[in-house]
Amino acid sequence: MTRVARGATVRKDAGLYGYERALRRAGFGAVAGVDEAGRGACAGPLVAAAVILPDGRRGEVPGLADSKLLTPLRREACYAEVVRRAVAWSVVVMSPAECDALGMHHVNITALRRALARLSAKPDYVLSDGFGVDGLGVPALAVWKGDRVSASIAAASVVAKVTRDRMMCDLDTEYPEYAFAIHKGYVTALHEERLAEFGPSPVHRLRYQNVRAAAARRGSFASAAPTEGVR
Structure with a gap:
């Protein structure tokens, strides 16, 4: 630089x-x-x-x-x-x-x-x-x-x-249950609510702690990727 x-x-x-x-x-x-x-x-x-x-x-x-x-x-x-x-x-x-x-x-x-x-x-x-x-x-x-x-x-x-x-x-048209058109994938109360209800979709990032927690609760989308905090 x-x-x-x-x-x-x-x-x-x-x-x-x-x-x-x-x-x-x-x-x-x-x-x-x-x-x-x-x-x-x-x-x-x-x-x-x-x-x-x-x-x-x-x-x-x-x-x-x-x-x-x-x-x-x-x-x-x-x-x-x-x-x-x-x-x-x-x-x-x-x-x-x-x-x-x-x-x-x-x-x-x-x-x-x-x-x-x-x-x-x-x-x-x-x-x-x-x-x-x-x-x-x-x-x-x-x-x-x-x-x-x-x-x-x-x-x-x-x-x-x-x-x-x-x-x-x-x-959002492919995964309407997550309301992506509203929050654009960022961590909001609405997104967290839908994530808790439906678990992660194939377009969620499994490095994020909130996504991993939702996945763990449903026993799905196991990943060995390191964890990153919610931003």
């Missing part, structure tokens, strides 16, 4: 596009943001996205913000604008089975790397949200709460979140 590139100064009041503007001033033309959705869920896939926004006004997405701060309708509108305006964008989906096999931190980093590798244009610099991603062959920086201070990370967060939410709504 690197610090912000020499010559790139980001003021605290620079706004959502401050990192990208500073890096372009320092000579990095293509700045990619990368983020994931679903790391804290106990059911469903983990989805990572990478986005390179263009310079200038075309790269300023109306209403863009951290996906968690947007309403579902606003996220969908931002998603449409991001994929229309982006120089390049990509999505990677890691299945619940891969989450169990690799562990959440490893699967998260793997997904971020794959999303960046699938971009049709190679970035000159990479910004990631919170987690550092090494071995990319280009300078990179992990930004604390990056989806709130970097436009490219925010764009990636929107693409990842919308993609995953759509997938969870599809899973």
